[in-house]
Amino acid sequence: MTATDIHALVGAYALDAVDDLERVAFERHVTECESCRIELDELRETVCRLADDAWSVPPPRLREQVLAEVGRTRQLPPARKPRPDRRVESWRRWATAAAAAVVLAAGTGVSVWQVQEQRVQDQSVLAEQAQRREARTRQILAAPDLVVRTAPVVGGGKVTVASSAQYDAGVMMLGADGPPANGRVFELWTLRGRTATKAGLLDPGVGSAVRVIDGLPGNDGFGVSVEPPGGSPQPTQIVANVTLT
Structure with a gap:
């Protein structure tokens, strides 16, 4: 990764949109680059300001409180005259509609709160998963028996594999000059003899x-x-091959 690439990561890092190796590289870089530190602080402040008024969460008991208040409110008695006063009848219709609107709004508020709460929970799960992946990546890259190998990618770029027998795992970083053309995709494989096993798509x-x-x-x-x-059962066009033995 070049110095220019590292500087370009500041925006993605502020939004937590970098991968594990990019995060490690940028955090090492930002300790030595004052301009990146200043830009990062400014971006973080902007993100916080934008998020302040993004949404508010209604109290969970809002709907119950509104319904209880409607139940305590005294209703108008029925008119005794054969032909009720139009003003009274109009008021009753308005009050009924208003109560229904309040209940509907309360229900909508609870529904919105539930949806927002689910989104927060989903984001929390994703954040925890990302933290686990980062911790796993750091663990492998810090292994005392780490072995790093690289190979070029046909068409430009390279693939780097850092493996650790101690942790029985490796970290793969693919950096092609561009994605495959015509809607095709990169597929990853572990190779043993003549057997290729899927490792990701x-x-x-x-x-x-x-x-x-x-x-x-x-x-x-x-x-x-x-x-x-969607991938293939077996590799059909290998564009990079890293020898591990």
Whole structure:
């Protein structure tokens, strides 16, 4: 990764949109680069300001409180005249409609709160998963027996594999110059003899990725192929092959 690439990561880092290896590289860089530190602080402040008024959460008991208040409110008695006063009848209709609107609004508020709460929970789960992946990546990259190998990618770029027999896993970083053409995708493989085993599939339009590959040590190699969307049972066009033995 070049110095220019590192500087360009400041925006993505502020939004927590970097992968594990990019995070490690940028955090090391930002301790030495004052301009990146200043820009990062400014971006974080902007993000916080934008998020302040994004949404508010209604109290969980809002709906129950509104319904209880409606139940305590005294209703108008029925008119005794054969033909009720139009003003009274109009008031009764308005009060009924208003109460219904309040209940509906309360129900809507609770529904919105539930949806927002679910989103927060989903984001929390994703954050925890990202933290676990980062911790796993850091653990492998800090292994005393770490072995790093690289290979070029046909068409430009390279793939780097850092493996640890101690943790029986490796970290793969693919940095192709661009994604495959015509909607095709990169697929990852562990190679042992003549046997290729699926190790991951990138989305269409993606030309770079960082993945933890469990069970990587002990294989003869690691390959990257170009396949149709959805992948293939076996590699059809290998564009990078990292020898591991």
